[in-house]
Amino acid sequence: MKQRLLRDLPLLLLVMALGLSVLALIVRLVGASPVAAANALWAGAFGSPYSISETLVQTAPLLLTGLGVAVAFRCGLFNIGAEGQFLVGAMAATWIGTMKTVPAPLHLPLVLVAGAVAGGLWAGIAGLLKIYRGVQEVLSTLLLNFVALQTLSWVVRGPLQEAEKGFPQSDAIAIPARLLVLVPQTRLHAGVIFALFCAILIWFILKWTVGGFALRVVGSGEKAAETAGIPVRRTVFLTFLLSGALSGLAGAVQISGVTYLLSDGYSPGYGYTAIAVALLANLSPLAVMPSALFFGALTAGSNVVQQRISGIPSVVVQVLQAVVLLSFLGYAWAREQRLRRQGGAA
Amino acid sequence: MTWPLILSFVLQSIAYATPVLLASLGAVFSERVGVVNIGLEGLMLAGALAAVVAATAAGSALAGVMAGLLVGVALAALFALFGVTLRRNQVIVGTTINFLALGLTGMLYRAWTTAGSSGGKKLPSLPQIIGSGSVAINALTVFALVLIPIAHWLLFRTRFGVTLRATGEVPEAAASGGTLVNRLRVLACLLTGGLCGLGGASLSLGISSAFTEGMTNGRGFIALAVVVFGRWNPFGALAASLLFAAADVAQARLQTVTGVQNWLASLHLGDTYPFFLALPYILTLVALAVRGSKVRPPASLGQPFEQG
Numbered sequence: 195m196k197q198r199l200l201r202d203l204p205l206l207l208l209v210m211a212l213g214l215s216v217l218a219l220i221v222r223l224v225g226a227s228p229v230a231a232a233n234a235l236w237a238g239a240f241g242s243p244y245s246i247s248e249t250l251v252q253t254a255p256l257l258l259t260g261l262g263v264a265v266a267f268r269c270g271l272f273n274i275g276a277e278g279q280f281l282v283g284a285m286a287a288t289w290i291g292t293m294k295t296v297p298a299p300l301h302l303p304l305v306l307v308a309g310a311v312a313g314g315l316w317a318g319i320a321g322l323l324k325i326y327r328g329v330q331e332v333l334s335t336l337l338l339n340f341v342a343l344q345t346l347s348w349v350v351r352g353p354l355q356e357a358e359k360g361f362p363q364s365d366a367i368a369i370p371a372r373l374l375v376l377v378p379q380t381r382l383h384a385g386v387i388f389a390l391f392c393a394i395l396i397w398f399i400l401k402w403t404v405g406g407f408a409l410r411v412v413g414s415g416e417k418a419a420e421t422a423g424i425p426v427r428r429t430v431f432l433t434f435l436l437s438g439a440l441s442g443l444a445g446a447v448q449i450s451g452v453t454y455l456l457s458d459g460y461s462p463g464y465g466y467t468a469i470a471v472a473l474l475a476n477l478s479p480l481a482v483m484p485s486a487l488f489f490g491a492l493t494a495g496s497n498v499v500q501q502r503i504s505g506i507p508s509v510v511v512q513v514l515q516a517v518v519l520l521s522f523l524g525y526a527w528a529r530e531q532r533l534r535r536q537g538g539a540a
Numbered sequence: 541m542t543w544p545l546i547l548s549f550v551l552q553s554i555a556y557a558t559p560v561l562l563a564s565l566g567a568v569f570s571e572r573v574g575v576v577n578i579g580l581e582g583l584m585l586a587g588a589l590a591a592v593v594a595a596t597a598a599g600s601a602l603a604g605v606m607a608g609l610l611v612g613v614a615l616a617a618l619f620a621l622f623g624v625t626l627r628r629n630q631v632i633v634g635t636t637i638n639f640l641a642l643g644l645t646g647m648l649y650r651a652w653t654t655a656g657s658s659g660g661k662k663l664p665s666l667p668q669i670i671g672s673g674s675v676a677i678n679a680l681t682v683f684a685l686v687l688i689p690i691a692h693w694l695l696f697r698t699r700f701g702v703t704l705r706a707t708g709e710v711p712e713a714a715a716s717g718g719t720l721v722n723r724l725r726v727l728a729c730l731l732t733g734g735l736c737g738l739g740g741a742s743l744s745l746g747i748s749s750a751f752t753e754g755m756t757n758g759r760g761f762i763a764l765a766v767v768v769f770g771r772w773n774p775f776g777a778l779a780a781s782l783l784f785a786a787a788d789v790a791q792a793r794l795q796t797v798t799g800v801q802n803w804l805a806s807l808h809l810g811d812t813y814p815f816f817l818a819l820p821y822i823l824t825l826v827a828l829a830v831r832g833s834k835v836r837p838p839a840s841l842g843q844p845f846e847q848g
Contacts (some may be wrong), residue, residue: 220644220647223648223651224647224648224650224651225651225655272631274578274631274635323825323828323829327828327829327830328835329825329828329829330768330837332576332578332631332764333761333764333765333768333828334825334828336578336758336761337758337761337762337765337821337824337825338821338825340757340758340761340818340821341818341821341822341825344814344815344817344818344821345814345818347814347817348809348810348811348812348814348815351810351811351814352809352810352811352812353809353810355810466635466639469632469635470639473632505650505651505654506647507646507647507650509642509643509646509647509753510643510647511643512639512640512642512643512646513639513640513643513644513647514643515636515639515643516636516637516639516640516643517640519632519635519636519639520618520622520636520640523622523626523628523632523633523636524622524626526628527626527627527628
């Protein structure tokens, strides 16, 4: 194992060098200095205790949505609707969180459950459409993202709008509904640990439970799964629910851990970044942890890049993600080629 | 309803259908040959920006259209490299193309405007063939409409079309018949890219007369749905994209009708315009659900192929 890693290292470095040069070129193209941008990126991601806390804050939603995407992809389902599921989860969490009548000790658990349930049901729509109407989930989940976005836009101007009716945002959720802040003066909250716990739980489910086994078998081929007597439809539907619940939970954690209120345009695209997170982790729940950390650092870092370097807007993070993904795809191809050559020789 | 109103509704629907129609025509070709490209959205967006920049710089709408076409083809080449030649998962490559296009257009557009490169020059508009203002049918729309019978003929009446469709169904058989499967697929991808670039140009030069970040707003995804709903057939794509455009125009017009506004206000739902904006996506979902189980995509859709 160690040997193989060592043998892949030159290739990995080559791919990284290629990716970085492309990025530097793009930064130059918009008239900024690549070195200054790289410095700002590092400072924003790991430069100080505060920026490390910000990286972790960005990691939590990416970890949960990344798990959601990984679970679905493992079952062969291209759920690209994590963004919508995240938003629906955040809406449900805000709804419960701003209720006045909930007993205090129950408030936080109910908020999180509401997020998970809402996200699960939202993905469940795509599941039902696939199972009963043969609609490709790639399309339905994407379209549901747009519906969720408009629903958000409505609820922050309608039923969930703040009492003062000033801005398109909700009131703050009740204090007992909030996640504990771990380090004073930062936004680091208990949801980060909760997300790590979820990753281990999902790893356990996939690896050691009957349901997880069924999920993986369906992912490796529906016909084979059917022959083996695995209820394909039920597995597909449950996977949609689980995948959506994880992304919905991410939305709830973001509400009760970071922002405490819902606003228009709530997600900076966590649900889309989640796809990159899951892929870089090779769809393994445990590997999603470092992968989410990596993209969390990129997100936190590019927030600072955007503030410090004129000419680089926040969308730079999308370019970063694209370059990382393309590098990863290229690396995967080159590795496959080499393994095959070796296989042929043996 | 009076005749002028109906006429303007129809014309505006046709005009609004153009971007989606062009993109879905492209997607019909690539899906028929077995390539699924989620990146239509990104290809359109890149085309939209390229068209605005080139048209402003050259002072000519035609230059803008050509730039949209070329940038669409270039970005599609990147998709084809990873999605076809290197045999990576096409859904993933397409998603990456969307990231790239959204990020790059955002950065470049910002750089372009802050550099004052537009120099206060006016954006030339596409030549208008029928009507004027928001109900005008421009040259690109006419081009798209002319393209439909040509695409149909190419797909169903030529040897090329037969090879294309056979490759999408059973690539192994096509390959043993001497077809270079991946080369054909790359070609189809480039064609899709060009048409998406044109679609983007028709959006930024024709409908909006400007570029804004993320302006495609899901049109690329609707185009993919249009392909399914139109049964992977150019005339079907025309019908479906007209249907969606009509829904879009209808929701925009309904919002301004006083009776509708009063009725919505009486429901005390707060600002209800998001409902209208969500309507095209919901309609697309419903349409897919209704049509869904009756259609069958090309058998090898999304499956990578390796020439033996």
